Amino acid sequence: MDVSFILDSLNDKQRDAVAAPLQNSLVLAGAGSGKTRVLVHRIAWLMHAYELSPYSLMAVTFTNKAAREMQGRIEELVGVPPQGMWVGTFHGLAHRLLRAHWRDAGLKENFQIMDSDDQLRLVKRIMKSMNIDDTRWPPKQVCWFINAQKDEGRRAAHVPDSHDPFSKGMRELYYHYEEACENAGLLDFGELLLRAHELMLTNPPLLRHYQERFRHVLVDEFQDTNTIQYAWLRVMVGDQGTITAVGDDDQSIYGWRGAKIENIQNFTKHFKDVQTIRLEQNYRSTGHILNAANGLIKNNDDRLGKELWTESGEGDPISLYAGFNEQDEARFILGIIKQWRDKGTSLSDMAILYRSNAQSRVLEECLVREQIAYRIYGGHRFYDRLEIKNALAYARLALDPNDDGAMERVVNVPPRGIGERSIGTLREMARDEGCSMWRAAQIIVEKSLMPARATNAIKSFLHLIEGLNTTVQQPDLNLNDIFEQIIEEAGLIPFHEKEKGEKGEARIENLKELVGAAGGFSWSDEDEEFSSPLMAFLDKAVLDAGEAQADEYQEAVQLMTLHSAKGLEFPLVFLTGVEENLFPSKMSFEEPGRLEEERRLCYVGITRAMEKLYITYAESRRLFGSESFNSPSRFIKEIPVECLEEVRLRSQVSRPVSMQRPDYQTEKNRLQNSTVLNNFKAPEVNVSMGDRVRHPVFGEGLVINYEGQGPQARVQVNFDDEGSKWLVLSFAKLEVL
DNA sequence: CTGGCGGTTCTTTTT
DNA sequence: GAACCGCCAG
Numbered sequence: 146m147d148v149s150f151i152l153d154s155l156n157d158k159q160r161d162a163v164a165a166p167l168q169n170s171l172v173l174a175g176a177g178s179g180k181t182r183v184l185v186h187r188i189a190w191l192m193h194a195y196e197l198s199p200y201s202l203m204a205v206t207f208t209n210k211a212a213r214e215m216q217g218r219i220e221e222l223v224g225v226p227p228q229g230m231w232v233g234t235f236h237g238l239a240h241r242l243l244r245a246h247w248r249d250a251g252l253k254e255n256f257q258i259m260d261s262d263d264q265l266r267l268v269k270r271i272m273k274s275m276n277i278d279d280t281r282w283p284p285k286q287v288c289w290f291i292n293a294q295k296d297e298g299r300r301a302a303h304v305p306d307s308h309d310p311f312s313k314g315m316r317e318l319y320y321h322y323e324e325a326c327e328n329a330g331l332l333d334f335g336e337l338l339l340r341a342h343e344l345m346l347t348n349p350p351l352l353r354h355y356q357e358r359f360r361h362v363l364v365d366e367f368q369d370t371n372t373i374q375y376a377w378l379r380v381m382v383g384d385q386g387t388i389t390a391v392g393d394d395d396q397s398i399y400g401w402r403g404a405k406i407e408n409i410q411n412f413t414k415h416f417k418d419v420q421t422i423r424l425e426q427n428y429r430s431t432g433h434i435l436n437a438a439n440g441l442i443k444n445n446d447d448r449l450g451k452e453l454w455t456e457s458g459e460g461d462p463i464s465l466y467a468g469f470n471e472q473d474e475a476r477f478i479l480g481i482i483k484q485w486r487d488k489g490t491s492l493s494d495m496a497i498l499y500r501s502n503a504q505s506r507v508l509e510e511c512l513v514r515e516q517i518a519y520r521i522y523g524g525h526r527f528y529d530r531l532e533i534k535n536a537l538a539y540a541r542l543a544l545d546p547n548d549d550g551a552m553e554r555v556v557n558v559p560p561r562g563i564g565e566r567s568i569g570t571l572r573e574m575a576r577d578e579g580c581s582m583w584r585a586a587q588i589i590v591e592k593s594l595m596p597a598r599a600t601n602a603i604k605s606f607l608h609l610i611e612g613l614n615t616t617v618q619q620p621d622l623n624l625n626d627i628f629e630q631i632i633e634e635a636g637l638i639p640f641h642e643k644e645k646g647e648k649g650e651a652r653i654e655n656l657k658e659l660v661g662a663a664g665g666f667s668w669s670d671e672d673e674e675f676s677s678p679l680m681a682f683l684d685k686a687v688l689d690a691g692e693a694q695a696d697e698y699q700e701a702v703q704l705m706t707l708h709s710a711k712g713l714e715f716p717l718v719f720l721t722g723v724e725e726n727l728f729p730s731k732m733s734f735e736e737p738g739r740l741e742e743e744r745r746l747c748y749v750g751i752t753r754a755m756e757k758l759y760i761t762y763a764e765s766r767r768l769f770g771s772e773s774f775n776s777p778s779r780f781i782k783e784i785p786v787e788c789l790e791e792v793r794l795r796s797q798v799s800r801p802v803s804m805q806r807p808d809y810q811t812e813k814n815r816l817q818n819s820t821v822l823n824n825f826k827a828p829e830v831n832v833s834m835g836d837r838v839r840h841p842v843f844g845e846g847l848v849i850n851y852e853g854q855g856p857q858a859r860v861q862v863n864f865d866d867e868g869s870k871w872l873v874l875s876f877a878k879l880e881v882l
Numbered sequence: 883c884t885g886g887c888g889g890t891t892c893t894t895t896t897t
Numbered sequence: 898g899a900a901c902c903g904c905c906a907g
Binding site: 207208209234235236237240258260261333334335337338369398399401402500501502503523526557560562564565687688689690706707708709727728730731732733742746768769 | 883884891892893894895896897
Binding site for chain 1: 898899
């Protein structure tokens with residue numbers, strides 16, 4: 146069989162990775178080095194060269210988007226959809242296993258997946274019933290604790306005993322939470338993974354079956370695996386199977402969520418005969434951008450080691466702009482955006498990146514003012530929206546009226562006279578009788594245990610759900626019909642119409658969108674594990690962010706956090722707010738290793754840029770209501786100086802040294818009026834913004850500003866002991882540290 | 883059940 | 898600075 150079509154379009158290293166023998170391999174794929182390509186071609190190669198059936202392959206990703214993309218590209222390359230192959234996210238595949246083997250996994254047949262919102266509600270409910278002080282144990286933290294334990298593969302019983310009352314309480318709550326989930330048949334995200342892992346460990350025949358089936362497992366973004374995901378992979382691969390792990394230790398940015406960079410660092414120790422291949426040729430960015438990224442990331446220890454290079458030229462140096470404040474920073478960015486737009490660049494080819502969401506506001510305001518379309522990437526996911534979750538809760542209730550979580554959620558949405566008091570009675574009754582709230586409601590209505598008004602209200606709710614229940618069971622109804630009915634009967638549209646502002650309108654739009662999404666849902670897949678299309682749809686809704694986002698504007702500047710930028714690329718990128726305390730975030734100073742993760746985040750940011758990168762920071766920034774004066778980020782000085790070029794305003798004059806800035810107002814006005822921008826190259830002397838320098842008299846300090854060129858060039862240095870001073874570069878004997 | 887008030891908190895986010 | 902929560906009054 147001619148397999149050359151699989152290898153022809155690849156470079157040498159990519160070919161090595163794709164045509165590697167059928168053994169364990171680790172592909173260290175730098176940013177923009179064709180990672181997904183290698184993965185997809187590797188799959189094709191396995192099928193054609195080693196004649197592995199798609200049935201014996203499993204490919205694991207983190208996001209649904211990545212899974213979909215991989216699936217699509219396999220089809221594209223091979224020509225047909227790979228029948229029988231498992232392609233999905235960790236959670237999706239774990240879920241699939243659990244649906245198929247729910248009994249072996251010790252689950253109820255109709256178990257449900259909770260998202261983080263449901264989880265938080267459940268925790269709150271449990272704590273309330275236990276009368277626990279939620280100021281000492283904030284529910285959010287409890288969730289966080291439970292999730293962190295599950296990420297590590299620990300059940301409540303495995304959490305080490307502790308004497309301090311706080312940890313004891315946490316552990317106690319975890320126990321109760323486990324119990325509540327068990328009783329209600331609820332699984333949170335972490336539980337999917339944990340349970341799937343346990344399922345394999347406790348069922349040797351089942352494990353053997355899957356180990357024999359999956360001859361080769363492929364994993365994307367391996368650097369982001371957490372302990373339980375890694376454990377599950379190792380179990381699934383076993384002694385006979387083999388694995389291809391693709392990842393980049395330099396892009397591990399989810400440590401705070403339990404990802405273990407050690408998994409990729411120790412990969413070769415845990416798996417036998419690992420062939421390691423490095424993909425270092427970058428097809429995305431210019432030389433200067435890559436050199437900056439390389440120079441920065443070199444400052445991290447314990448790297449597996451990689452250096453990106455490109456055949457395309459140096460390109461433009463990275464431009465560094467020191468904004469006077471965050472307003473000035475935004476104004477500068479908008480100026481450049483307009484320049485590029487007028488040159489003919491599409492707005493969607495431009496991205497503004499920031500460390501934290503709070504930074505987007507000033508930028509947004511500026512974009513609105515300049516009437517430039519923008520889109521904020523990420524943010525609230527479609528299926529996470531309040532109105533959508535309500536509609537889904539109605540569907541869940543219709544399917545199973547005993548679903549207390551759903552009942553709690555919508556029993557009084559829209560308001561129908563079942564207030565906190567009535568709900569409390571229902572809850573209490575359910576607990577005493579050991580039944581669901583639904584059953585409790587029935588009893589209350591039957592025996593008229595509550596005031597007439599409340600009883601009537603509950604009665605009509607019961608009728609509503611009973612009606613929906615028969616609707617849902619009509620076999621000839623489509624999913625979109627079902628949701629249309631639900632929305633209609635529950636009166637969700639008039640409810641949102643009453644909302645003030647544009648919010649209600651958007652919500653109604655989203656509900657319509659939901660009907661559309663439900664209509665487009667195909668259940669004919671190989672998902673025979675599900676008992677009904679509606680159930681399958683509800684599960685999908687929990688596990689999938691919902692690509693059907695109502696607002697995917699074509700022509701718009703992309704705004705997003707650095708985290709959500711991973712995996713994307715743009716010709717023009719702005720890396721904003723690159724200041725100490727902000728980026729790296731000051732939160733990262735305490736824990737060891739966190740600073741390195743921030744640096745990797747910066748590396749991710751830099752490598753998003755294809756043609757041109759702007760790095761900006763502000764000398765003063767208003768954030769959370771108060772003003773702060775941060776120095777330029779240490780990351781700036783870690784970028785090789787020859788890759789950087791400072792952007793200076795043309796009529797720059799000496800700037801006041803003190804933080805008080807006596808002529809703040811005039812300075813501000815001057816900046817506002819000065820629309821002409823100009824570029825000046827740094828002087829020959831190797832000093833740049835953010836450098837640490839030593840002066841023979843004043844000692845050590847940080848370069849925080851400079852102006853002028855040639856013999857007149859002066860720098861402002863903030864000395865550790867002497868405060869900040871302006872020095873003429875050609876006279877001051879500065880030594881760069 | 884709604885509206886208003888004060889107090890608190892505020893990286894990053896997918897599943 | 899604003900968003901969210903819990904509390905209280907109507």
